[in-house]
Amino acid sequence: xxxxxxxxxxxxxxxxxxxxxxxxxxxxxxxxxxxxxxxxxxxxxxxxxxxxxxxxxxxxxxxxxxxxxxxxxxxxxxxxxxxxxxxxxxxxxxxxxxxxxxxxxxxxxxxxxxxxxxxxxxxxxxxxxxxxxxxxxxxxxxxxxxxxxxxxxxxxxxxxxxxxxxxxxxxxxxxxxxxxxxxxxxxxxxxxxxxxxxxxxxxxxxxxxxxxxxxxxxxxxxxxxxxxxxxxxxxxxxxxxxxxxxxxxxxxxxxxxxxxxxxxxxxxxxxxxxxxxxxxxxxxxxxxxxxxxxxxxxxxxxxxxxxxxxxxxxxxxxxxxxxxxxxxxxxxxxxxxxxxxxxxxxxxxxxxxxxxxxxxxxxxxxxxxxxxxxxxxxxxxxxxxxxxxxxxxxxxxxxxxxxxxxxxxxxxxxxxxxxxxxxxxxxxxxxxxxxxxxxxxxxxxxxxxxxxxxxxxxxxxxxxxxxxxxxxxxxxxxxxxxxxxxxxxxxxxxxxxxxxxxxxxxxxxxxxxxxxxxxxxxxxxxxxxxxxxxxxxxxxxxxxxxxxxxxxxxxxxxxxxxxxxxxxxxxxxxxxxxxxxxxxxxxxxxxxxxxxxxxxxxxxxxxxxxxxxxxxxxxxxxxxxxxxxxxxxxxxxxxxxxxxxxxxxxxxxxxxxxxxxxxxxxxxxxxxxxxxxxxxxxxxxxxxxxxxxxxxxxxxxxxxxxxxxxxxxxxxxxxxxxxxxxxxxxxxxxxxxxxxxxxxxxxxxxxxxxxxxxxxxxxxxxxxxxxxxxxxxxxxxxxxxxxxxxxxxxxxxxxxxxxxxxxxxxxxxxxxxxxxxxxxxxxxxxxxxxxxxxxxxxxxxxxxxxxxxxxxxxxxxxxxxxxxxxxxxxxxxxxxxxxxxxxxxxxxxxxxxxxxxxxxxxxxxxxxxxxxxxxxxxxxxxxx
Numbered sequence: 001x002x003x004x005x006x007x008x009x010x011x012x013x014x015x016x017x018x019x020x021x022x023x024x025x026x027x028x029x030x031x032x033x034x035x036x037x038x039x040x041x042x043x044x045x046x047x048x049x050x051x052x053x054x055x056x057x058x059x060x061x062x063x064x065x066x067x068x069x070x071x072x073x074x075x076x077x078x079x080x081x082x083x084x085x086x087x088x089x090x091x092x093x094x095x096x097x098x099x100x101x102x103x104x105x106x107x108x109x110x111x112x113x114x115x116x117x118x119x120x121x122x123x124x125x126x127x128x129x130x131x132x133x134x135x136x137x138x139x140x141x142x143x144x145x146x147x148x149x150x151x152x153x154x155x156x157x158x159x160x161x162x163x164x165x166x167x168x169x170x171x172x173x174x175x176x177x178x179x180x181x182x183x184x185x186x187x188x189x190x191x192x193x194x195x196x197x198x199x200x201x202x203x204x205x206x207x208x209x210x211x212x213x214x215x216x217x218x219x220x221x222x223x224x225x226x227x228x229x230x231x232x233x234x235x236x237x238x239x240x241x242x243x244x245x246x247x248x249x250x251x252x253x254x255x256x257x258x259x260x261x262x263x264x265x266x267x268x269x270x271x272x273x274x275x276x277x278x279x280x281x282x283x284x285x286x287x288x289x290x291x292x293x294x295x296x297x298x299x300x301x302x303x304x305x306x307x308x309x310x311x312x313x314x315x316x317x318x319x320x321x322x323x324x325x326x327x328x329x330x331x332x333x334x335x336x337x338x339x340x341x342x343x344x345x346x347x348x349x350x351x352x353x354x355x356x357x358x359x360x361x362x363x364x365x366x367x368x369x370x371x372x373x374x375x376x377x378x379x380x381x382x383x384x385x386x387x388x389x390x391x392x393x394x395x396x397x398x399x400x401x402x403x404x405x406x407x408x409x410x411x412x413x414x415x416x417x418x419x420x421x422x423x424x425x426x427x428x429x430x431x432x433x434x435x436x437x438x439x440x441x442x443x444x445x446x447x448x449x450x451x452x453x454x455x456x457x458x459x460x461x462x463x464x465x466x467x468x469x470x471x472x473x474x475x476x477x478x479x480x481x482x483x484x485x486x487x488x489x490x491x492x493x494x495x496x497x498x499x500x501x502x503x504x505x506x507x508x509x510x511x512x513x514x515x516x517x518x519x520x521x522x523x524x525x526x527x528x529x530x531x532x533x534x535x536x537x538x539x540x541x542x543x544x545x546x547x548x549x550x551x552x553x554x555x556x557x558x559x560x561x562x563x564x565x566x567x568x569x570x571x572x573x574x575x576x577x578x579x580x581x582x583x584x585x586x587x588x589x590x591x592x593x594x595x596x597x598x599x600x601x602x603x604x605x606x607x608x609x610x611x612x613x614x615x616x617x618x619x620x621x622x623x624x625x626x627x628x629x630x631x632x633x634x635x636x637x638x639x640x641x642x643x644x645x646x647x648x649x650x651x652x653x654x655x656x657x658x659x660x661x662x663x664x665x666x667x668x669x670x671x672x673x674x675x676x677x678x679x680x681x682x683x684x685x686x687x688x689x690x691x692x693x694x695x696x697x698x699x700x701x702x703x704x705x706x707x708x709x710x711x712x713x714x715x716x717x718x719x720x721x722x723x724x725x726x727x728x729x730x731x732x733x734x735x736x737x738x739x740x741x742x743x744x745x746x747x748x749x750x751x752x753x754x755x756x757x758x759x760x761x762x763x764x765x766x767x768x769x770x771x772x773x774x775x776x777x778x779x780x781x782x783x784x785x786x787x788x789x790x791x792x793x794x795x796x797x798x799x800x801x802x803x804x805x806x807x808x809x810x811x812x813x814x815x816x817x818x819x820x821x822x823x824x825x826x827x828x829x830x831x832x833x834x835x836x837x838x839x840x841x842x843x844x845x846x847x848x849x850x851x852x853x854x855x856x857x858x859x860x861x862x863x864x865x866x867x868x869x870x871x872x873x874x875x876x877x878x879x880x881x882x883x884x885x886x887x888x889x890x891x892x893x894x895x896x897x898x899x900x901x902x903x904x905x906x907x908x909x910x911x912x913x914x915x916x917x918x919x920x921x922x923x924x925x926x927x928x
Contacts, residue, residue: 001025003041005053008349008359008383015056017041019049025660025681027068034078042069044660046734048083050095060098062803064091064734075116075148082150084111090152091732092164097839098802100732104152104162106169113153113184113195117161117212149212153184153195159205161227165216167729173228176201185245185254192231194254196242202234202256204316232316236264237325248337253323253346253364257332263350267323267365277318324362324376329384330354330391347382354391355682359383388424390415394678396435396665400442403669405459406676407445408684409433414447416459419676419686426462430455435477439501440484444518448475448489454499454520468520470497477535481558486523488544490532496546498524526561528554534576538583543600545586547574553588555600565603569596576618581630585647589616589635597647607650612637617664621647622672629672636677638662642687654694655703656687709737733807742800743811749796750819752779753789757822760789790826794833797840806843814851817844821861828868834876841865 003017003026024045032038037054046065049058065085073082080101081093090104090111147164159175162168175181176197183196192206208227215227236242240258247254254266269277330352338347338359346362362379392411399406405425406417410433416426431449438445444465447455452471457464473492480487486500500521505514531549538544543564545555553567553574572591579586579600586598595611598604614637621633631647642656642663661680668675674688733739759776766773782792800808812820820840827837845852852858 001043003029003039003051005056006357006385008357008385011383011385015053017051017056019058019061022047022049023658028070028072030072030074030081032074032078033076034074038074038078040072040074040081040083042072042083042085044068046085046087048072048081048093050081060095060803061801062091062093062098062100063736063738064093064100064103064732065089066734070111071114073114073116076118080116080147082114082116084114084152084154086110088154089730090114090150090162092150093732099806100803102164102167103730103732104150104167104169104728105726105730106160106162106172106728107152107154107156107158109155109180111152111154112180112182113151113159115151115184115186115193117149117151117186117207117209118190148216151184151186151193151207153181155180155182157181157197159184159195159228161212163215169728170215171227173205173230175203177203180241182241182243183245183256185247185256187247188249188251194234194245194256196245196256198241200236200239200242200258202236202242202245204231204234204320205229206231234266234316234320237322238262238264244332244335246335246337248346249339250343253337254320255335255337255348257335257350259331259353261328261331263326263328263332263335263348263360265323265326265346265348265362266320268320269318274314274319278314281318323365324379326350326360326362326379328352328358330356355387355389356391357385388415388427389684390682393680393682394665394684396433396447397667397676397678397684398437398445399667399669399676400438401440401670402442403671403674405438405442406684407436407438408665408678409436409447414445414457416445417684422686426459428457428462428464430457430464434474437478437480437487439480439487446478446487446520448478450474452491452493454478454489456518456520458518465518466520468499468522470499470522471495473531476531476533479535479537481537482539482541487520488535488537490535490546492531494528494531496526496528496532496535496544497522498526524561526556533573536577536579536586538579538600539581540583542583543579545577545579547577547588549573551590553577553586553598555586555603565600567596567598567603567605569605569608570594572615575616578619578621578633580621580633580647581624585621585631587619587621587633587647589619591615593637595619595635595645597650609650611635611643611645612639612641614638614662617662618666620666620668620675622668623670624672626672634666634668634675636663636666640679642666642675642677651696652699653696654699658685659683712740731806733810735807735810736804738801739804739807740811742804742808745796745800746793746808746820747812747816749793750816750823752781753793753823754819755779756782756789790823790830790832793823794827794836798833798836805839809840809843810847812844814848817848817852818855818857820844821858821865825861825865825868828865828872831868831872831875834869834872838869841869 001018001023004013005015007014022043024043026041027044028042030040037052039051039053041049041051046063046067046069048062048069050060052059065083065087067086069083069085071084079096081095082090083093084090088105088107088109088111092101094101150162150164152162153159153175157174157176157180159173159181160169161171163170175195178201179198181195181197184193186193190207190209192204195203206229211225211227236256238258238260240260242256242258245254245256252268255263256266257263326348328350333351333353336349338349344364346364348360348362350358350360352358359382360379361382363377390408390410390413394408394410396409397406404419406419408415408417409430412429414428414430414433415424418425430447431451431453433447434450435448436445443459445457445459449455452469452473452475454468454470454475455464456466470489471491471493475489475491477490478487486498488496488498490496500523502519502521503516504519506517507514528546528548529550532546533549534547536545537558541558543555544558545553547553551570551573554563555565556562557564570588570590570592574588574590577586577588584600586600588596593610593612593614593616594608595616596608597606599606612635616635616637618636619633622629624630632653633645633647634642635645636642640659640661640663643652644654646653659677659679659681663677663679665678666675674686676684676686678684756778763773763776824837824841827833
């Protein structure tokens with residue numbers, strides 16, 4: 001949920017961008033080309049926030065998508081933003097007015113590529129067919145700016161061009177021959193693009209910019225020409241799907257990558273190079289024809305009559321050639337080109353799935369380099385930013401006895417963290433860890449691996465003390481005995497083994513001295529009927545519980561290892577369990593999504609309840625009963641939730657949301673004041689207990705309110721019926737709780753305001769006749785703020801975010817529109833916030849047009865509003881005209897004072913003779 005700003009050269013974290021109102025994960029990011037400080041960030045809940053990096057705060061936020069935002073793109077002026085989402089919609093946002101313009105809905109699967117198309121004057125020529133000159137955006141001079149075009153690709157394997165002026169799709173092609181389209185790259189000059197699909201296939205397209213520019217200048221003209229032309233197919237060396245394509249800003253290089261540990265760079269050859277290649281091919285064909293000619297040769301080929309020599313028809317593999325493959329340390333997630341000023345080197349920034357950023361320097365190819373064999377250039381890794389976290393999923397977490405240190409283990413690494421400062425103290429290489437624990441004294445950590453080994457690490461020296469081949473199968477669980485003198489492990493080889501901790505004196509080789517060495521000594525083995533998934537000692541040291549793959553939990557006596565209890569009830573294997581501080585309760589969690597609480601005296605099931613929406617990975621009791629919460633426990637699940645339960649009353653106390661992936665591991669501190677969870681999203685989170693009291697009724701009400709709000713907003717989504725054809729363009733809005741609340745605030749303000757307005761009007765009329773009449777009873781809000789009704793309503797409307805205003809106005813029933821028009825008329829007459837007044841007026845007219853036109857009371861109102869607005873607009877126009885004239889005048893004066901003309905004496909004398917010395921010249925004087 002955070003955006004991190006890094007100085008890659010120094011490896012320093014400069015800033016963290018986090019919106020406290022948003023807990024969804026960041027799914028996409030884009031930088032404005034017009035203003036380098038402005039970034040658009042898309043989130044997993046479908047919201048978009050525009051951040052200003054100079055002040056590290058949100059400038060504006062939009063909410064229009066129903067699911068995660070996949071891709072974002074700014075236009076060249078930075079005034080519009082297009083967003084594509086998993087919900088198959090493309091929305092164009094106006095960043096100046098802070099509103100959604102429209103929503104395109106032609107694709108049938110998630111959007112994977114998005115770019116604005118600009119038709120350049122260079123490609124169009126000086127004049128169009130009509131004789132009107134075109135500007136750099138392909139816009140006819142003398143007309144208003146046209147919205148332009150949008151190029152989109154989707155997982156449905158289609159590529160589309162959208163005309164934003166007429167708001168419809170003008171062209172559709174099948175982008176990939178073998179299934180989905182996963183990426184789109186547009187050349188910087190907009191003359192071509194590349195789409196990417198499965199099996200390393202890249203398809204190259206040329207874009208007819210001249211045709212698009214001419215279409216933009218002739219609105220409403222139907223044309224049958226294709227603006228996208230397929231040029232050919234390239235094949236990457238990697239055969240998996242291509243997930244990203246990006247062109248170098250100078251346009252000569254292309255970077256493409258899949259999900260492997262490599263980035264493939266391609267080079268676009270210059271015109272002369274392509275001509276040489278074509279000439280070489282012609283020569284080779286001619287030589288073959290001469291060799292094959294035996295009286296009946298192809299005379300045209302021999303005479304050199306070749307077709308297809310121009311660049312437009314050249315094979316794409318002759319134009320775009322592989323340059324170099326950059327091998328990265330981890331699987332590539334995304335790639336971008338560095339904006340370096342040097343033309344001799346290319347800088348490539350790679351973000352990898354192993355929590356690492358890498359900057360590579362690649363020498364660019366010198367122009368017209370003459371080499372017989374083109375060897376790939378030598379690239380170098382200049383800088384790298386390593387995050388201190390894990391490179392793979394954290395499978396186990398353990399706290400030290402004083403809660404100061406945390407050990408987290410994953411496939412390949414064991415990390416020791418300082419809990420208070422949240423900094424990584426030690427990183428030690430290990431095997432594929434499945435379970436871990438601190439040993440008494442907190443100086444040694446023992447880790448159970450997938451290959452059946454126990455690894456013993458010394459934290460102080462970061463060394464592996466001992467490796468014990470304990471089991472034949474994966475060690476799924478280990479637990480230290482409460483007396484601190486031994487431990488037990490449970491494995492998939494159907495055995496539980498007990499080890500004692502011993503310190504043995506070992507001789508130092510070559511000397512007679514000895515040194516103490518820690519050892520695990522195997523003492524007993526307990527064989528069971530199935531794989532052991534979890535093992536726990538009871539705090540009173542009397543019992544040991546094992547959960548097996550056959551869905552049962554078996555409880556044995558520790559001393560004799562005789563069976564005490566068999567706990568049946570779960571429908572799927574018990575993944576984890578824990579025993580309460582007083583050894584009276586045992587809680588078990590299973591892949592069947594249920595939690596069961598059992599008594600350890602008779603093995604009776606106290607309660608079974610459906611706890612989560614997915615497999616429950618871990619449960620843990622509070623280790624003590626100081627606050628009377630010894631029978632309270634936590635459960636962590638693959639549904640990304642952590643829940644806090646009361647084991648005596650069988651109630652849910654609290655729900656903790658925050659992880660973006662399955663929660664694999666959890667541990668509760670010895671004091672019970674915090675718990676640590678580790679997830680598939682590679683994050684470790686610490687949850688602290690606060691002094692704030694929880695009332696269960698309030699928590700239930702909150703949950704019910706959330707459920708109600710979610711169902712309400714989804715019911716307001718205007719989805720078409722399954723049989724109906726989906727409209728190609730829709731309004732770019734989405735009803736959220738915020739917009740509904742804003743709509744209710746407007747309705748409330750209108751009701752209070754119209755009552756006060758009528759009351760004040762009556763009082764003023766009565767006061768004209770009877771001067772001693774007392775003021776009317778007004779609403780307390782007007783007495784408190786000492787404002788008029790119209791000022792209060794305007795204040796309420798102004799407080800609503802611009803992006804949410806239209807959705808809030810949709811909530812208004814038509815009965816309130818009359819009241820709204822009354823206030824719009826007053827605002828227009830007093831010329832209060834004219835832009836906002838116009839915006840509300842136009843939107844309400846658009847959605848309630850038929851009723852307003854049919855209403856007799858509203859038409860006179862509309863006439864009054866029109867007159868007032870025209871007067872206000874004329875006044876603003878005059879004001880702007882006067883100011884512009886003044887600025888032009890001041891500018892010309894500055895120019896005259898600031899510049900000196902060079903005078904050639906000979907030419908000046910000739911001009912003096914021509915004009916004649918006797919004639920008087922008219923003089924101009926500025927009078928201020």
